[in-house]
Amino acid sequence: MEKVTTQTELKQVVKTILSQQTVKNLTFIGCGASMSELYAAYYYGQQNATEVGIHLLQANEFNYAKPAYFGENSVAIVASLGGTTKESVMAVQKAKQWGATVIALTYQEDSALTKEADYTLVHKFFESYAAKASKQKVALGFTVELLYALEKTPLYREMLAGLEAVDEIANTAAANTENEAVQFAENYKDVSTIHVLASGANYGVAYSTGMFLFMEMQWINGVVLDSGEFFHGPFELAVKNAPYLLFMSDGQTRHLDARALEFLQRFSTKYTVIDAKDYWLDSKIDKQVVDYFDPMVLTAVMRGFAEKLGELRKHPLSKRRYMWKLENY
Template identity: 25%
Template structure:
């Protein structure tokens, strides 16, 4: 199956990430650092659609945890239901690998939202309408993909977090090195990808219902994991913020449910572990996606916290291969959509 484009893209992610890290230039954001410190912007609004939006979540967390007035809104909701969030003093940061999906084009024609003070584009296609409209471009330097986002997603995660640190005026050298460590760990993990697909498949099987659960930066993996299972393997999974799962969806906890719980950031790991044990007590087939070994572990490499969302997505990508095999479709093959969404 190594001639399948989706699988080839998965295997190329570590190399693609290294290219993006090598090309990242924090100096592009230097002019904005002073403006942020001087409170020249009323808010920083991060937006995007699908995997690009989810990839921006850790960057939003970085800015919000620094005490900045940062918002995270999907572009469809922004342009149709909350356009007043963008003002002439807003720093608007759009994540879009193509730079030309339907909602992004609607946003940057500035018919539905006001033109912001500054537009930043985290984008792969630097000739796209989004890139041309932006005052600041943050390229993710991924080779063109023909199928489900893999390299563009991982590169957006890495570059987005570095850019957020740069906007805070912080030295990104340490974080840059930690992301290089993550790329190396990803390469090692994927070296035996076929064996890992089999191991994950043997553990999870082909469940009737599947939920992905996480907190903090792992919400990127929680939502993107469910997204790619549907997109790449045509298997429906439901994502939940782990705390919210206790507020009603816990009633779904029966033996025909399988749950993948991302261990996630250290601050809330014990809460996630408690949920795992509770679900196991309800006879749910619950698994721990993390580097700490336990009897329910779906293994990921141990990496610094900035690299955690990048390695967390790997077992979900491999699970999508397993599900596609069970369903009888080529992993990553599009039947209804295409690489770029052109209709709202």
């Protein structure tokens, strides 16, 4: 079984940090898929922190454009799956240089990312569909503990219960959507562009899907849209048979997704909906916090969809044109 930092261990890391410094802000830093996988924790922090600043930054932008707030009262979580992403390794070094407490979040606990970090958090990745969202879960678990320790954030116990339950829900959801995944692959195997919509905490899933599952892994143009922003320009492209993928929230922003869906139906687009409500999260997770767990379940389901798409297109998800093949870029 793959190793993962437990919630008890996350709580201890928070306790140790707070015994050594005053924390005024928490900054999530990453590149590519790792940055998108920090979004759920960032969104939770944005929605619940009243005094602590919560930020999400692209690693190389951070390296060359230091925010004024960042310094000795900062905690930085820098994520990289294998821990070798050079921009993220540099971000660890920069964050340390600028006085922050730095946490490396990675699958490889002895990687370059961890060498200068103060703490290392380890996530899973390969053992199951739920493990594809393990980075999200660990980042969220840390944020829950930090904000509760600093601000006594409401619904703490409900969040802990959700963290305990979400893996089983995600794996069950992925296991029961094979037919839908096959149909998705059949419908989209020949398209050159897919518009991806989501709202709230699920925007990170849309970003990851469009930018990485589609553009990086399938060489399909992935246009990532916020469901709320859809009606402020992008809806002009919603014409008959235009390809769309909509992630629907089970929480506070569901109305935004439902409004977008109605428009997609009205103009006969080629649309697929992956709806968090179909997976019964609220049967095991309190409705007041279900928003923050939707992304982990949708990530698991979408991975299965992407695998079927790759199979039907005879383009495996591991295929690359430039990544891992060019030395200088």
